[in-house]
Amino acid sequence: MILVSMLGFILIIIGLWGMLTQKNIIKMIIGFSIIDTGIHLVIVSIGYLKDRTAPILDAAVEKATAVERVVDPVPSALVLTAIVIGLAVTALMLVYAVQMYKHKKSLQINDFEELKW
């Protein structure tokens, strides 16, 4: 699981690098999605405990011994929330990109200089 969280941190850094250096708006949105995925991996790995199984009680995991046998359910629940929010934010950002393209016929961030000073 240390591999998963390391991968998550690497994805966060790659995504941030993409958001900071790329000029194309679509590529910046892709960078955001990569950061998002990395954060999900890190959150899931926070809840992991060694040699334990998923927090679903069935024939394999008894109710009485569940506390010693399952991983933390709270980070899993939080990552579910985070995935949905990430999807909503990405959709909204793409729609902004469409509107910006309609306005200037360009997706290069350098062409949008209204807020520059």
Added chain:
Amino acid sequence: MVKRFFTFLFIIFLIYILFPMFYVIFSDTELNPLAANYVSAGPDELGSQNLVTSVIVTYRGLDTLGEVTVLFIATAGVGFLLKTKEAKSKKRKASELLQTGSGFLAPIIILFGVYIFSHGHLTPGGGFQGGVIIATGILLLMLANVNWKMNKTVLHTIESLSGAFYIVIGLLGIFLAGGFLDNRILPLGEFGTLFSAGAIPIIYSLIGLKVGSELVGILDNLSGEEA
């Protein structure tokens, strides 16, 4: 060049911040007290086999309500920003293969979505995943029938009604059980069967319908003609 240097510096700084988190993440060997309470008391209190579901829907139901609200606002924003014209589409007709295949597959995909969200308290899955699967089934139909006009009234009715019933069930919890979004307004039933865990399957079905109709709304908006 200076900008690139600062970007590089910032990323190095970020790595420096993130690195100590490794020690924090991997220092635990036991569940923390909150999670241990959820795991030990959850099955008897709420009757849900899937503990992640009981955390999402009941213990932290307010978070889920906020999440649904964020998704709703994002959908509304997409619809507001993309005002599409009801123009006659000039798209090429879909191929015979796609049309036949979608007619066969779409009902099965939608049924699978319904299965996922109605069994959210028993198996890994739930309202959000089920809703997304339903939306993929509708996307397949939209790809196959390029001139198909979505019935917006039905879509918005499903979305509003499922959202309203979600709140109503949450409020019923205050009057009939322990608090807002408490699932014990219905009998808990036998542990591990479909009709168990009180109101959790109903709440998750409503979330599934709401998420499905919202995502279909986003897809419909994004596929429209330019105004």
